[in-house]
Amino acid sequence: MAERIHITTAIFYCNGAPHVGSAYEALAADVFARHQRRKLGRENVSFLSGTDEHGDKIRRAALAQGLTPQAYTDKMSALFDEAFRGLGVSYDYWVRTTDGVHQEWVREMLRRTHARGDIYFRDYEGQYCVDCERFYTDKELLPANVCPVHHRPVELISEGNYFLRLEKYREQVLEHIRRNPDFIRPERYRNEALNMLAEPLADLCISRPKSRLDWGVELPFDSNYITYVWYDAFWAYVSHPASRDPEFRDKVWPNTEHFIGKDILKTHAVYWPAILLAADWPLFKHLNVHGWLNFGGARMSKSSGNVRDPVSYEQAFGADVLRYFVMREVVYGLDGDFSEERLVERYNAELANDLGNLASRVLAMAARYFQGEITATPGAGGEEIDRNLCEAFRAAPARAGAMVDELAFNRGLDAVWQALDAANKYIVATSPFTLAKDPDKLPRVAQILAHLLEGLRVIAATLEPFMPRQAQKILDLLGLDEAAAYVPFGAGLKRGDRVKPALALFPRIDKKDRAK
RNA sequence: GGCGGCGUAGCUCAGUUGGUUAGAGCAUGCGGCUCAUAUCCGCAGUGUCGUAGGUUCGACUCCUACCGCCGCCA
Structure with missing residues (x-):
């Protein structure tokens, strides 16, 4: 019997339009997926992408446009979907973290992890950056309590929250990476991941009180809270195919190929494996990490204003030419230059x-x-x-x-x-x-x-x-x-x-x- | 501060466990062909392989220090 495999891009956070950088990831995954279909047969490959639609940044982006979060993400998710489809990206699943199947799946995983004792409640006080949607320790902050990423003042927040026992799984994840040399590839990122796992980990806060943020999936065991955006988003790789196919967990999921950018290495090399293990799920096959796509030598980013719309290149040269160029020019795993x-x-x-x-x-x-x-x-x-x-x-x-x-x-x-x-x-x-x-x-x-x-x-x-x-x-x-x-x-x-x-x-x- | 990566022809880069005169593509020059999208084929180059040492019969390849660029962690 032929092997069945699962391929994913990251689930794109849709608080802005897609650019050539996100298109690059989708294209790399698509080339890989199309090749695997020829090799293993169409029916043995599932290819998944989608949008991550919860969290405070989305809520505020929606408000800024006078839209409800739902109306805003309807619009943005469609924008990503159309852009990628126009480039010939052939995913079988387009998952939105706001849809019912996904949300029910996340609640089930929360229930399960909570029942296993790996989610617990405690009071917490810390410096919180709304843009990062995370707490910072004092030594991570720049002088005057400024967020090191956004250079904006953080807020001191004190609240009770739910935490996932990360440290409990650190050794197991570390051991898995050691025993499977190509689990994270290319190797340079494997080394970075091993580094991240070398020291004890603080448990991961996975909730937000509704009083502060209500745009998210409600915790099944406490209706005063929603789950933190990352916990919710990870399961988008799983929710739909697993809900559809009872054999997915054991027959397909262990053959999963994740395609991600180097900016989210830690979340996928440390948090996600621990989240899976805590929910009694096996680990995926490979984490395939790519670099940045620069533009004319400069990092492409929203703040530097050199973000390029993939659709404009598609119109100028055709989707296939864009696909050919980025695949031929860029060494996967290293930064590349789009010129x-x-x-x-x-x-x-x-x-x-x-x-x-x-x-x-x-x-x-x-x-x-x-x-x-x-x-x-x-x-x-x-x-x-x-x-x-x-x-x-x-x-x-x-x-x-x-x-x-x-x-x-x-x-x-x-x-x-x-x-x-x-x-x-x-x-x-x-x-x-x-x-x-x-x-x-x-x-x-x-x-x-x-x-x-x-x-x-x-x-x-x-x-x-x-x-x-x-x-x-x-x-x-x-x-x-x-x-x-x-x-x-x-x-x-x-x-x-x-x-x-x-x-x-x-x-x-x-x-x-x-x-x- | 700790860990790691990179620095090779004008440009972009290959060089897999150390082994003969260090390679490819692009760009440049010359020649050939005429089927083809003024395309294709052949020939010609140029390099203190970041710097300085060391190990070795032999180093782009291994080791040390330094310079420059970058990443991750703290």
């Missing part, structure tokens, strides 16, 4: 000249010399140069797939481009356009084109996770349906198949045009 100039450079050199032009010249020759008909057997080459080319086409998908499994998206694309290079060199070396002038040599030309067309087919199939629409366009040009498109090299196109005339898949971008 429009780099994007145009890569577009022209790699998409237009290498990929687009290869498709164009091969299809043009097939149309010109054989009216689009394949009159030789693809993949069954006689000469050494043919066998070498076919080997390149066989190796590329395997290599690319292995790289995506390891989150090395840029190297996966590099593997595909090695096959493209081999194809372009093969054309020059065999010169089918010269052979075609001699009618006796047309059988050889047919053989050359058959290999190239089948190679193009494999390349399109391999690129599908990265550029789903353009890949489909190439497969359409080759006249293939879904069943024939995603098979190993040599098993796709057959003698007698017909392909369509060439067209420019990626028209070159003139830099001068874009400058104005």
Whole structure:
């Protein structure tokens, strides 16, 4: 029986519009998910994303626009959903933390954890920052009791609250990370997590009194309180699929791949595992941590004003071009730089000249010399140069797939481009356009084109996770349906198949045009 | 203050357990082809591999110190 896996992005806190940074995370998870579906079968992969909609920041953002929190989050969640769908992000679940199924699930987990004795009540006094929605110790604060993140004064608040016994699970989480070297990847973040778990942990406050904040999930064991936003949000990874499928907990959840940004490493490497264990849930498989997407060298953030709207890039270049660029340019786990100039450079050199032009010249020759008909057997080459080319086409998908499994998206694309290079060199070396002038040599030309067309087919199939629409366009040009498109090299196109005339898949971008 | 990372060709970066004249892509110059989106192919480069020491027959790779940039924790 095939393995079933679960893939998640972070649940986006929707107090502002989505930007290229959040799109990057969704795109990385989507490329991974699409690849896994090809590998494991559509029905064995569930891919989840959604919005985190509770908490004080949301409530205040809503008020600022004269909306109720619910009306505000309806609007914002739809905005995220539309932006991601427009980029081709293919999640199976779009979870909102304000929906009924989710809230009931959170209450059930609270009940369960409380019954196990891992949630307790005590009085607490501390310096509270409304923007961070958390308490600070005195030494964490800047002079004059100012929040180190927002540089705004904190408030001294005294209240009773519910706490989760974090320290109780610290050793267990630590041990799990030690025994599973790739639990948190890349390794640099694993080391940081081990550091965080090296010292005793203060228990985690998971409630807020309704008198102060009522926009959240009510505690099942005390109606005067709601749960703190993080406790609620984590369970969004679980609530819907677990409510739908009783086998989810044991058969699917342990194979979960979380995609998160490095800013929320601590919550996902320390709090979330403890929350799971306290609720008697197993741990997930991997925490896949990515870096920042900078813009022109500067950190992209709302305060610096260089936040870029992913939709504007989608309109300018197309979703697939944006997807290709961020996956090719950024090393997963490290910070990357988003620059429009780099994007145009890569577009022209790699998409237009290498990929687009290869498709164009091969299809043009097939149309010109054989009216689009394949009159030789693809993949069954006689000469050494043919066998070498076919080997390149066989190796590329395997290599690319292995790289995506390891989150090395840029190297996966590099593997595909090695096959493209081999194809372009093969054309020059065999010169089918010269052979075609001699009618006796047309059988050889047919053989050359058959290999190239089948190679193009494999390349399109391999690129599908990265550029789903353009890949489909190439497969359409080759006249293939879904069943024939995603098979190993040599098993796709057959003698007698017909392909369509060439067209420019990626028209070159003139830099001068874009400058104005 | 503690822990960790990075510093390689003009630009962006590869260099997997130390082993022959240190690589790729982009950009630049020259040549070839004409099927193709003025595309493709070939050739040509340039480097005190952050600095100074050390270990070794041999160091971009290991060790120490320092300089610069950055991250996490406190």
